[in-house]
Amino acid sequence: MKIITVKDSQQGGKAAFKIFATALKNGAQVFGLATGSTPLTTYQELVSSNLDFTRAISINLDEYIGLKADDPRSYHAYMQKNLFNLKKFKQSFLPQGDATDEQVEVERYNQVLAAHPIDLQLLGIGQNGHIGFNEPGSSFGEKTRKVALTASTIEANSRFFENEAEVPRFAYSMGIGSILQAKQILLEAYGSNKAAAVAKMIQGPVTVACPASALQKHPNVTVIIDQAAAAELKN
Numbered sequence: 001m002k003i004i005t006v007k008d009s010q011q012g013g014k015a016a017f018k019i020f021a022t023a024l025k026n027g028a029q030v031f032g033l034a035t036g037s038t039p040l041t042t043y044q045e046l047v048s049s050n051l052d053f054t055r056a057i058s059i060n061l062d063e064y065i066g067l068k069a070d071d072p073r074s075y076h077a078y079m080q081k082n083l084f085n086l087k088k089f090k091q092s093f094l095p096q097g098d099a100t101d102e103q104v105e106v107e108r109y110n111q112v113l114a115a116h117p118i119d120l121q122l123l124g125i126g127q128n129g130h131i132g133f134n135e136p137g138s139s140f141g142e143k144t145r146k147v148a149l150t151a152s153t154i155e156a157n158s159r160f161f162e163n164e165a166e167v168p169r170f171a172y173s174m175g176i177g178s179i180l181q182a183k184q185i186l187l188e189a190y191g192s193n194k195a196a197a198v199a200k201m202i203q204g205p206v207t208v209a210c211p212a213s214a215l216q217k218h219p220n221v222t223v224i225i226d227q228a229a230a231a232e233l234k235n
Helices: 009-025 040-048 075-084 102-115 151-160 192-203 211-217
Strands: 002-006 030-033 057-060 062-064 091-093 120-123 145-148 170-173 184-189 221-226
Touching (some): 040 075, 184 211, 192 211, 192 221
Parallel strands (some): 184 221
Antiparallel strands (some): 062 170, 145 170
């Protein structure tokens, strides 16, 4: 792994932007995207730039099950607000949270990934080491599937809802096996609440107890962290 330590998330967004710009310049056509608070500064940098994604495809990591695309709490709505309405892509794929047949939706998304191999995958990391919604215990070989969210993930995501009771309990998520198929991976983490997970991801054993530790098996991973998130790293 290549580790980039920055002052804060604003600098992190600028560092991530450079990686996106280089990938695009070198011919990347498919970008795996993430949601949540972590990538916001990266999206802000992309939006304010002159980078042209009109020939590029985006594929998102996950979506809550049970939310329609136009629900303001959905990841569809998040992506429209923070990126797609401001920076156009040729085509954007996200799981359909209100799909009537969950298995058909899982198969559809796996076919999307098979047809459009990801050149650069953007990730965040949960406090328990999850990437996407791949919670501890997830197999490293999994593809897209329906996942049950842990109590800690539900609590962490409750800030985006009126109260914790409204947070969906299930989601569609790319599996770790799907994530590892990306040619290049970029993970961002900011804040002291991510320090333990970052240390386990980078310096701990490769184990399903920390899903992000699977990234140690990938040949091209860049991790951008601030000083707080780096606090538990040795050396």
